[in-house]
Amino acid sequence: MLLIMNPYYDRKEDVNSMEKYLMAVDAGTGSVRVILFNTQGNEQFVTQSEWTHHEDKRYPGSMDFDIEKNIDIIINLIKEILAKSKINPENIVAISTTSMREAIVLYDENGKELWACANVDSRSNDEVAHLCKLSDTIESDIHQISGQTFSLGAIPRILWVKNNIPETYNKVKYVTMLNDWITYRMTDVISVEPSNGCTTGLFDIKKRVWDPSIAEKVGLRSDIFPIVNESGSIINHVTKEFSALTGLSTQTIVVAGGGDAQLGCIGMGVINEGDAAVLGGSFWQYEYTTNHVEINDHCKVRVNCHAIPNTWQYEAIAFFPGLIMRWFRDTFCELEAFLQKESGESIYAQMEKRARNVPAGCNGMICTFSDKMNYFSWKHAAPSFIDFKFDSSYNKATFYRAIMENAAFVTKGNIEIISKITNKSPESIVFGGGASKSDLWCQIVADVLNIKVKVPVVKESTALGAAICAGVGAGVYESFNEAIAQVVKFEKTFEPNESNHFIYEELYKKWEAVYKVQLDLADQGYTNHMWIAPGL
Structure with missing residues (x-):
């Protein structure tokens, strides 16, 4: 089992000799989709299934993520889309993944999943209260490093595991986000990417890497952080095991994806300084793009890594x-x-x-x-x-x-x-x-x-952003800018x-x-x- 990045897979595939498709796996809060795009950014086939995340009645506010049930749903959706499309699996040159942010998965040293929760899990009231008692400024101090607070981050949730199921916490070797978990199941490589990984609150937002000092400050272990790969980086090929389960080809590359809002912005072309977007789904996220980031005492919003290297976003969220x-x-x-x-x-x-x-x-x-x-x-x-x-x-x-x-x-x-x-x-x-x-x-x-409000042709831009990541990793596109120039188009502009x-x-x-x-x-x-x- 691979648990680190394999440097062999830093080359680009020769993708010019065949009809090409890009696959996106989009794991949202209420449903999961598998979508096939052509390299012009047109959605060709889609399969979808609703899923639910149940509260453990012992722990009010909990929202458990069922690993085995939900990977079966994803596997079946991949099998279904291959059957529906009737395309040769070898013509899928690359896959990337995106997911709800804040959903985390904990693993042991052998890569076995120990515990997972969905994004709006809120069982950790006591842990937040305890953290705030440690220091009046601990949350703001961490925010100035990570861009996150305790509201949505992983810190209180992992502390909850430590306090309530210590036998699980003691076995933890790695923590990843949900999109990274899907990538892991396809490749046997445990890694994270910054756009979703930073939402743990355990990242140095400017350096775009884990900051173990944050974990030490809040009483968490500082040795549970896997390697970080930027979105668009090749992780590995589809493994023989996952190929046998799904029908995918082992020639297909799996590429690091990202958080749903950030990939949604890629799918709308919102990647340059001053670009702004609103993603209007169950929640509405306002995203403002910048090539440099400053966090001071007046900053009361979230600051995230974009899924573009050396790019960040100020984010404000409207609920529901x-x-x-x-x-x-x-x-x-x-x-x-x-x-x-x-x-x-x-x-x-x-x-x-x-x-x-x-x-x-x-x-x-x-x-x-x-x-x-x-x-x-x-x-x-x-x-x-x-x-x-x-x-x-x-x-x-x-x-x-x-x-x-x-x-x-x-x-x-x-x-x-x-x-x-x-x-x-x-x-x-x-x-x-x-x-x-x-x-x-x-x-x-x-x-x-x-x-002015501009509306793209592809409204569900998150999956398109994942396809673009896949294409950049596979060499279908030379860069994110080139990909966006080719595939992102606007349908309407509304004047005030x-x-x-x-x-x-x-x-x-x-x-x-x-x-x-x-x-x-x-x-x-x-x-x-x-x-x-x-x-x-």
């Missing part, structure tokens, strides 16, 4: 816009679900048509879901719709549009926070993910932000509407004031926080 929209659909749209079966028109398309007739600002109604990001006191008010009246101006479509406007307000606030750190504001943003399929939502974002922007500027001030009051109510225990970070 996509999940809220799904909740609204499933809870209030029974008639539209019936009509969808009759006509084939989706619930979202029906609701968007109606929401277009609602004036900008929803007649003054606002809602509170996610707040602007404060990485050191990250919590959200109780969900609510506020200031509606009992007349026909406030109907289902009004509430639907208010959800859209709320997401745009949070995004505006997050952009302003990062602009204060960088002293720069984006001239435009690229908007990807499922939300960008909605022309109305795109226009609302443009109107609220008062800047000046009159709508004026309405939203006034409503945004109201939203900020109301949100503060709503958050105070939750802090005082009169309502329940929609979400609150461990230890707060």
Whole structure:
């Protein structure tokens, strides 16, 4: 079993003599997909399966990741896509992986997985509280090195393993992220890449490598860190064992991928200084790209390694816009679900048509879901719709549009926070993910932000970013810039509407004031926080 990088695989394959495909394995929170792209960046075939991560009833807030069940799902999806596509497996020149960030896997010295959790596991309240008692500044001190806090990082979770299942902790030899685990299963090489690895909070963000001193500071072992390979680096070929399980060729190269948001940015061409993007999925991430990074006491957001060498991102996250929209659909749209079966028109398309007739600002109604990001006191008010009246101006479509406007307000606030750190504001943003399929939502974002919003042809850009990584590693593309020039294309540009922007500027001030009051109510225990970070 290989447990370190094999230097033999630093050469590029001769890929010019055959029809070429690139495979991406995209492991999200709620589902996992396997996608085949051609080298022009066109999605050719896709297989997908939902998966669930269960709470261990003994440990409230836990979200276990089932290693054996979930690798079987991935294996079956690969077998299915090979059967569906009927292509020669040898024509898949390279594979790369991407995943939800923050999900971690622990291994023993033989490479056997000991323990794994999904990204929003929140069982470690006690560990966060203990860390904060060690020092009033420990979290901010670590943030200035790693760009991370205890809210989402691996430190409290690994400490939880140490405190609650010490027999497991004592066997730990390596820690990786979920995308690295998929790569390991394909190659027998345990390694990490910086874009997701840095989200552990155990990296030196500027040097893009593990910082063992952080582990020592928080009471963790400092000898559990595998080799770091940049995204786009060749890891190994598909092993004979994984080939036998899936039908993949042992000639296929496996290339280091990255975190979902960072690879999503690659798939949208957001890799250069000042480039900015919003990825609109279950969560909305605002990403601002820079070639240098500074973290000071005023920085209250996350700082991550980009999946491009010597590049970083300031990141601010909005909680649940996509999940809220799904909740609204499933809870209030029974008639539209019936009509969808009759006509084939989706619930979202029906609701968007109606929401277009609602004036900008929803007649003054606002809602509170996610707040602007404060990485050191990250919590959200109780969900609510506020200031509606009992007349026909406030109907289902009004509430639907208010959800859209709320997401745009949070995004505006997050952009302003990062602009204060960088002293720069984006001239435009690229908007990807499922939300960008909605022309109305795109226009609302443009109107609220008062800047151009560009929408790529490939909306689900994370998988495309993984395919680009695979292609760079295999030599299909000479560089990330060349790959992006070849495969990333834009479908639409939305210009801001000046009159709508004026309405939203006034409503945004109201939203900020109301949100503060709503958050105070939750802090005082009169309502329940929609979400609150461990230890707060």
